[in-house]
Amino acid sequence: xxxxxxxxxxxxxxxxxxxxxxxxxxxxxxxxxxxxxxxxxxxxxxxxxxxxxxxxxxxxxxxxxxxxxxxxxxxxxxxxxxxxxxxxxxxxxxxxxxxxxxxxxxxxxxxxxxxxxxxxxxxxxxxxxxxxxxxxxxxxxxxxxxxxxxxxxxxxxxxxxxxxxxxxxxxxxxxxxxxxxxxxxxxxxxxxxxxxxxxxxxxxxxxxxxxxxxxxxxxxxxxxxxxxxxxxxxxxxxxxxxxxxxxxxxxxxxxxxxxxxxxxxxxxxxxxxxxxxxxxxxxxxxxxxxxxxxxxxxxxxxxxxxxxxxxxxxxxxxxxxxxxxxxxxxxxxxxxxxxxxxxxxxxxxxxxxxxxxxxxxxxxxxxxxxxxxxxxxxxxxxxxxxxxxxxxxxxxxxxxxxxxxxxxxxxxxxxxxxxxxxxxxxxxxxxxxxxxxxxxxxxxxxxxxxxxxxxxxxxxxxxxxxxxxxxxxxxxxxxxxxxxxxxxxxxxxxxxxxxxxxxxxxxxxxxxxxxxxxxxxxxxxxxxxxxxxxxxxxxxxxxxxxxxxxxxxxxxxxxxxxxxxxxxxxxxxxxxxxxxxxxxxxxxxxxxxxxxx
Amino acid sequence: xxxxxxxxxxxxxxxxxxxxxxxxxxxxxxxxxxxxxxxxxxxxxxxxxxxxxxxxxxxxxxxxxxxxxxxxxxxxxxxxxxxxxxxxxxxxxxxxxxxxxxxxxxxxxxxxxxxxxxxxxxxxxxxxxxxxxxxxxxxxxxxxxxxxxxxxxxxxxxxxxxxxxxxxxxxxxxxxxxxxxxxxxxxxxxxxxxxxxxxxxxxxxxxxxxxxxxxxxxxxxxxxxxxxxxxxxxxxxxxxxxxxxxxxxxxxxxxxxxxxxxxxxxxxxxxxxxxxxxxxxxxxxxxxxxxxxxxxxxxxxxxxxxxxxxxxxxxxxxxxxxxxxxxxxxxxxxxxxxxxxxxxxxxxxxxxxxxxxxxxxx
Numbered sequence: 001x002x003x004x005x006x007x008x009x010x011x012x013x014x015x016x017x018x019x020x021x022x023x024x025x026x027x028x029x030x031x032x033x034x035x036x037x038x039x040x041x042x043x044x045x046x047x048x049x050x051x052x053x054x055x056x057x058x059x060x061x062x063x064x065x066x067x068x069x070x071x072x073x074x075x076x077x078x079x080x081x082x083x084x085x086x087x088x089x090x091x092x093x094x095x096x097x098x099x100x101x102x103x104x105x106x107x108x109x110x111x112x113x114x115x116x117x118x119x120x121x122x123x124x125x126x127x128x129x130x131x132x133x134x135x136x137x138x139x140x141x142x143x144x145x146x147x148x149x150x151x152x153x154x155x156x157x158x159x160x161x162x163x164x165x166x167x168x169x170x171x172x173x174x175x176x177x178x179x180x181x182x183x184x185x186x187x188x189x190x191x192x193x194x195x196x197x198x199x200x201x202x203x204x205x206x207x208x209x210x211x212x213x214x215x216x217x218x219x220x221x222x223x224x225x226x227x228x229x230x231x232x233x234x235x236x237x238x239x240x241x242x243x244x245x246x247x248x249x250x251x252x253x254x255x256x257x258x259x260x261x262x263x264x265x266x267x268x269x270x271x272x273x274x275x276x277x278x279x280x281x282x283x284x285x286x287x288x289x290x291x292x293x294x295x296x297x298x299x300x301x302x303x304x305x306x307x308x309x310x311x312x313x314x315x316x317x318x319x320x321x322x323x324x325x326x327x328x329x330x331x332x333x334x335x336x337x338x339x340x341x342x343x344x345x346x347x348x349x350x351x352x353x354x355x356x357x358x359x360x361x362x363x364x365x366x367x368x369x370x371x372x373x374x375x376x377x378x379x380x381x382x383x384x385x386x387x388x389x390x391x392x393x394x395x396x397x398x399x400x401x402x403x404x405x406x407x408x409x410x411x412x413x414x415x416x417x418x419x420x421x422x423x424x425x426x427x428x429x430x431x432x433x434x435x436x437x438x439x440x441x442x443x444x445x446x447x448x449x450x451x452x453x454x455x456x457x458x459x460x461x462x463x464x465x466x467x468x469x470x471x472x473x474x475x476x477x478x479x480x481x482x483x484x485x486x487x488x489x490x491x492x493x494x495x496x497x498x499x500x501x502x503x504x505x506x507x508x509x510x511x512x513x514x515x516x517x518x519x520x521x522x523x524x525x526x527x528x529x530x531x532x533x534x535x536x537x538x539x540x541x542x543x544x545x546x547x548x549x550x551x552x553x554x555x556x557x558x559x560x561x562x563x564x565x566x567x568x569x570x571x572x573x574x575x576x577x578x579x580x581x582x583x584x585x586x587x588x589x590x591x592x593x594x595x596x597x
Numbered sequence: 598x599x600x601x602x603x604x605x606x607x608x609x610x611x612x613x614x615x616x617x618x619x620x621x622x623x624x625x626x627x628x629x630x631x632x633x634x635x636x637x638x639x640x641x642x643x644x645x646x647x648x649x650x651x652x653x654x655x656x657x658x659x660x661x662x663x664x665x666x667x668x669x670x671x672x673x674x675x676x677x678x679x680x681x682x683x684x685x686x687x688x689x690x691x692x693x694x695x696x697x698x699x700x701x702x703x704x705x706x707x708x709x710x711x712x713x714x715x716x717x718x719x720x721x722x723x724x725x726x727x728x729x730x731x732x733x734x735x736x737x738x739x740x741x742x743x744x745x746x747x748x749x750x751x752x753x754x755x756x757x758x759x760x761x762x763x764x765x766x767x768x769x770x771x772x773x774x775x776x777x778x779x780x781x782x783x784x785x786x787x788x789x790x791x792x793x794x795x796x797x798x799x800x801x802x803x804x805x806x807x808x809x810x811x812x813x814x815x816x817x818x819x820x821x822x823x824x825x826x827x828x829x830x831x832x833x834x835x836x837x838x839x840x841x842x843x844x845x846x847x848x849x850x851x852x853x854x855x856x857x858x859x860x861x862x863x864x865x866x867x868x869x870x871x872x873x874x875x876x877x878x879x880x881x882x883x884x885x886x887x888x889x890x891x892x893x894x895x896x897x898x899x900x901x902x903x904x905x906x907x908x909x910x911x912x913x914x915x916x917x918x919x920x921x922x923x924x925x926x927x928x929x930x931x932x933x934x935x936x937x938x939x940x941x942x943x944x945x946x947x948x949x950x951x952x953x954x955x956x957x958x959x
Contacts, residue, residue, distance in 0.1 A: 021698040022736050025691045028663045030735055030852065051734035054660050054725075055773035055865045064907040070895060071903070074766040074794060077664020125670075129695045145742075175755065178651055178686040184704050185695030214671040214798075218884045225887030226880040227671065228664040228795055231895075233850060238892035242856040250837070250858010259884070373728045384729050387735035397732075485850040567697055578662045 002138035008295070008544045010553050013044040017561050018388055022051075024570060026126040028078045031536070031578025033566060034389055035552060039570065043559055046545070046552035047391045048536055048570075048579050050398035053352070053371065060526040064492075064577040065091045065518050068526065069232045072514065075528065076579045080228040081114050081220065082507040083514070083528070088234050090514040092500025093189070100483035101375050103236035104310035105473040108225050109260070111306065111505060112462045112469070116267050119412070119459035120275055122574045124209040127452065130568035131282050132194060132202040135187035138174065140200035142167055147198040153277040153285055157208065168205045186562040193285045199353075202282070205274050214269050219466075222256050236485030243477060261470055268463045271456075279456040280437065283449055287438050292448025292569035294551030298328040299406045300414035301534065303336060303513065305506035306465060319465060320506045321419040321427070326406055330421040336403065338502040338513055343559065344529065347400040350391065350538035359541050361402060364515040364527035369399075391539065400537040400546065401529050409547040410510025410534045411573060417445070430457045448551065451572040492521035507531050509574050530579040548573060608643075642810040651683075652809060653708045653716040655747055656690035659740045660733050660767050660776050661722025665758040666692045666797035672802040673882035680802050684809060685717075688717060702736060709750055717808070718751035720744065720761045724782060725774035732774040741782060748783045753814055754791050756780070757801065759897060761948050762790035762821070769903035780821065790821040794897035797878050800826045819925045820900070822872070831868035831894050834876040837861070865892030865909035873898040 013123045014036045022032035030052040036045040055464060058426055073084035092099065099107075101473040142164035149158035156363025173179075186192075194202070217227035224230020224238050231238050242251035249255075304322025306316065315322045315335065323333035332429060337343055348354070353364065354372040362368060375383060376393025402408070419427030433441060434453060444450060489495065499518045504511065510531030517525040537546035545553075551569050558565070608621065656666075670677040681687045687694075688708040689701070696704055708716055722798040725732035730739025748754055754777050758767035767776040780788050791804055804823055807815050815823035832838065840846070841860040848854060848863060862869070868876070871894050875886040887894055893909075896902040 020737075023691050023697065023701060025694050025697040025701055028692070030658070030691075030733060030740075032737070051658060053732045053774060054767040054776070055732075057774045058771065059769045059903075064909070067908050070908060071766055073768075074662050074664070077662040077667050077795060080664060080667065121670075125693065134695070173682060176651075178653070178688075180681060180685075180687045181690060181693045182695050183688060184700040208679055210670065211653075211676060214881065215672060216676075217671065218881050221881040221884040221890070223890060225885055225890035225892055227876075228667045229897075231887050231890065231892035233892065236851065238850065239890045240851050240855040242858075245856070247857030247859075250889075251856050261791070371728065371732075373731050381737060384731060384739055384742075386734070482856070483851060487849050487851065490850070522946065562700075563698070578660075 002544070004060065006539075006543050006545050008298070009548070010028045010545055010550060011044075012545070013038070014552075016044055017560065018389065019557070019563055019566075020153045021563055024567070024575070026129070026567070026571060027575040028076060028579070029497060029575070031570075031575055031577045032389070032572060033548075033552075035563075037557055037560055041557045043552050043555045043557065043566075046549040047389055047395065048538070048546070048548040049389055049396040050532075050536055052394075052577055053397040054578070055371075057369075057526045057528065060067070060523050063523050064521070065094070065516065066234045066490075068516070068523060069073055069234070072528065073229055073232070075530070076576055077228045078506055078576060079114060079507045079509060079579065080119060081110055081224070081230055081232070082505050082512060084232040085111055085510050086503045086505045086514045086528075087516075088232050089503030089505070090259060090501050090516045091503070091518075092501070093503055094499040094516055094518050095489050096493055097313045097486060099236045099486055100481070101310045101476055102241060102473060102481060102484050104307060105469045105476065106237045106239070106484070108306050108469045109445075109466055109473070110220055110223055112466045113219040115462040115508050116271065116459050116466065117213055119455045119462075119572075120209055120216070120271065121213050122287075122305055122508070123275060123279065123452070123456065124206045126574065127571045128202055128206055129185060130571055131191040131192070131286065132206075133187055133189075133199050134170070134182050134185065134203055135174070136192065136194070136200035137203045138167070138171055138196070138197035139225065140167060142200075145197040149201050150302075150470065152281050153273050155277070157204070161426060162203060163200055164573065166207070167200055170200075170203060183321055186559075186564045188410075189559055189562050189564050191558045191564045191568075193289075194282065195285075198281060198285065204280060205278055208274065212266075212270050215263055219260050219263055219578060222260055223226050223252070233485060235487055235490060236483075238485070240484055242484045243482075257470075264463070264466045264470055268460075271460050271463050276460060279453060280434065283438055284452060286449055287440055287444070289445050290444055290447040290449060291555040291565065292451070292551045292572060293446035294549075294553070295407060295409040295445035295547045296413050296417065296551075298326070299403075299408045300325050300405055300417045301336065301408040301410050301511055302415045302418045303338070303504040303506060303511040305504070306569040308582070320415055321422055321424055323418045323422065323466050324403055325418060325421060326404075330417070333418060333421050338504060338515070339365070339511070344513070345402055345433050346533075347402065347527065347540045348394075349400070349541045350394055350396065351393050351399045352397050353399065360533065361540075363531060364513070365517065365525070367515075367527045367562060369523070396536075398533055398536050398537040398538060400540045401533055402540055402544070405542070407540065407544045407546050407550070408534055408535065411451065412455040412458045412508070412510075413451040414510060415506060416458065420445075426461055427457075430460070448572040450567045453572070498524075507579075509576050509579070510534060530576070532573075532576045532579050535573050536575060536577070548575070602708075614766075615685055623676030651686040653686045653688045653712045654690075654719055655688060655716055655751075655806075656692075656719040656721065657704060657744060657747060658691050659720065659722030659724050659744065659760070660774065661758070661760045662766075663692060663721070664795040665721045665760075665801070666690070669757075669799045669801050671798040671881055674799060674817060675802055675806065677798075678702045682806065685805065688716075705747065709747065716750070717753055717755060717805075718747050718786075719755040719757055720755040720779050722760045722766060723768070723776050723778055725767070725776045727773070727775040744779065745782060745869070749784055751786055754783055754786045754790065755791060755804065756778070757791055758796055759792045759794045759902075762792040763900040765794055766903055769901075779931065786866055787814055788821055789817065789823065792822060792827070792898040792900075793873060796898070797826075797874055797880060799878055799882075800874055812907070818872075822898075826874045826878070827872045829872065829877075831871045831873055831876045831888070835868055835888060836876065837888060857919070861888055861891075861893040863911060865907065865911060867899070867908070867912060868894040869898040869912050871899050
């Protein structure tokens with residue numbers, strides 16, 4: 001093809017060399033990325049493909065709506081719990097069930113726990129190696145590393161001896177020749193910019209964060225019994241409260257509340273003394289690498305989450321902001337109506353599904369999904385050995401959702417842009433401070449680095465909100481309210497013959513929605529549109545590219561054999577492919593059985 | 598990158614990473630107690646670890662949700678960090694590895710060649726067989742192809758979680774992708790099933806550590822699960838069992854009985870039919886488990902648990918076997934059949950060294 005202008009403002013040109021990254025690692029699920037670079041190794045065409053499909057909503061059809069949380073929770077074990085919460089909210093919306101205040105506080109604490117945990121693990125274990133050169137850390141001087149660490153944070157593990165120990169362990173590990181997960185990384189690539197001391201500090205914190213993350217999730221274990229995949233309940237939460245009487249040890253009691261409280265304190269401390277100082281230090285070395293903005297400067301979407309009061313979905317009651325921004329106009333934040341058939345629609349022109357009329361989009365209440373694995377004429381390779389995809393045809397297991405026809409970015413950066421545009425002080429002030437400290441303008445936020453920074457700031461905000469809701473829970477108990485579940489409409493014979501509802505959360509990766517139709521006490525239709533469906537979407541019938549593809553455009557790749565920059569920008573979204581690729585066949589479909597050999 | 602002629606032993610690596618002899622022995626003691634073994638086994642574990650190289654592990658992902666990986670990194674004893682960096686060599690794992698694309702593929706190839714017949718294949722998720730396998734594509738090819746390929750020269754295969762062991766949620770009716778448990782596509786290797794959605798972290802690391810320490814696969818039940826962790830029902834060791842025996846039940850969520858921690862049987866608890874270690878090992882370093890936090894067990898380590906009615910339906914077939922009855926006995930009697938066991942003692946030798954074969958215990 002010659003150059004193509006997309007309606008959302010990008011110029012695509014596939015004339016240059018094609019680079020394939022498959023598998024894209026350090027993500028959840030399976031994903032492939034192909035790009036074309038020009039003679040200067042600048043990306044001029046980007047193709048992102050979701051390469052798995054599980055069909056969970058097909059499986060949900062005909063089941064008990066009260067069980068749906070457990071099924072949908074298994075959409076993703078990384079953002080564990082957020083689908084379950086979205087699901088119970090959708091069922092409660094459909095059936096008109098109000099939950100007790102304590103249940104709202106406990107649900108919020110669990111959701112915020114997920115945000116803090118997920119952001120921390122993403123930064124250190126899925127994303128850091130895009131900025132941090134592990135091998136360079138071998139050259140670090142422990143004393144200089146200690147000085148660096150002590151300059152940026154009061155975190156106590158910062159002595160020269162500590163970093164000397166880490167450095168010698170790392171050296172011996174590398175010399176063993178069995179590099180395990182660090183094997184074959186892009187070490188030494190010129191796109192790595194940290195001095196050895198910053199690399200060593202980051203490696204130390206990679207290991208500390210791996211140890212610490214398992215503590216945060218114990219909050220899920222207290223309230224939900226386990227992590228990953230804690231338990232939830234339509235109508236409230238399953239854990240009862242008993243702080244006084246006989247049998248208190250069988251419920252949420254003072255010891256349990258103290259355990260949660262102590263973990264919240266530790267979480268705030270780790271984020272503020274390790275995560276954020278590291279983030280700012282690393283950003284300082286990359287602040288002129290401002291690629292990767294993609295759609296963030298123009299179109300972002302957030303449903304909002306963390307209701308202060310129970311059962312109130314109004315915009316002002318949500319502590320994570322709600323709204324959509326289009327065409328880069330920060331002065332106007334639009335309200336989003338999940339039930340308006342004209343607003344959210346999904347398209348499949350370039351997805352491996354079939355619609356009767358593929359020029360049209362469908363609202364999730366009327367969603368149809370018929371798998372249709374077909375490759376374009378210009379595909380290189382065969383049906384089961386793909387070398388290059390043909391993006392002019394179908395090329396992904398992800399559908400293309402659009403808001404009023406616009407491709408949108410979702411996630412921490414989207415939430416922070418919406419919050420910033422609304423002037424919410426808890427969001428705007430930390431953003432302004434970080435930008436000032438780094439000497440960067442607001443526009444620098446619209447970048448890979450901005451996405452990574454927003455996630456860190458959000459982790460801090462969420463950790464403090466955990467404290468807020470834990471305190472609120474305790475004061476509500478003190479006021480004599482022990483209720484954790486509303487069972488008035490538990491039995492299906494109390495339900496209307498037909499009902500429909502929608503539930504939302506802000507998952508760590510962005511706006512998440514579930515839509516349910518209930519008929520005769522069973523699920524008649526179930527649809528999810530998840531964050532990575534938005535971000536990882538293929539092209540739509542008009543040719544708009546999605547957020548992943550947009551973010552890669554015009555990025556310079558230092559060494560096309562080591563496409564570090566591609567990983568860096570894709571990882572900044574924290575892709576979750578198991579989430580994104582499982583939409584429903586409304587009418588069921590004939591399943592071809594194949595013989596198991 | 599440098600490679601050494603002789604792979605380092607586990608002990609070498611631990612010592613070189615600054616672990617003292619004393620800490621090492623303490624670790625062996627903790628491992629022994631984690632495996633419910635007596636102090637007499639500490640020496641056995643120590644000797645095995647002193648003489649063994651780090652075993653390469655290739656960890657593949659099919660159709661799954663990554664909850665098994667997430668659970669694994671929650672392990673408190675041993676720490677996930679120590680397992681991944683010191684005890685074994687995690688040469689391939691899409692979720693954690695630095696490399697991507699063809700550099701990642703090269704890691705797989707290198708280990709398969711260099712450690713032919715001596716690496717462990719760990720599988721999270723399962724292969725879909727419909728649509729020529731293209732419901733799960735890795736490197737442009739069907740995942741099932743990669744699975745068969747990587748299994749070919751493995752010493753043993755671990756099926757992490759319910760997806761790999763039983764099919765789990767994507768295999769629930771009507772299983773639109775024909776998601777298939779791995780033992781149906783890998784038929785010539787010992788497979789250790791570690792079911793659960795996900796399995797408990799310390800059970801996962803316990804199984805791996807057992808294999809490294811004793812140089813054999815654990816004793817398995819007829820379904821292929823390690824008896825040491827899956828030999829008893831949750832109900833058998835549940836701390837709420839006295840309330841069951843006394844007829845004290847939660848009748849409705851958040852009722853007085855729920856606040857007193859009574860038995861959850863009437864609100865659907867599947868503890869009486871679920872074989873797992875939740876009521877003994879518990880979750881997240883022993884903090885709690887589903888029943889302790891007020892929700893019934895949903896039976897996530899049992900085959901087809903998604904298709905056995907609502908999670909809130911009461912278990913109707915309460916068998917009367919005592920605590921001694923494991924899944925095999927219950928299953929055999931229930932099926933009216935005898936003698937269906939499998940050879941679970943096919944001890945495999947992973948990266949074996951002649952001088953410690955005698956250490957294997959049975």
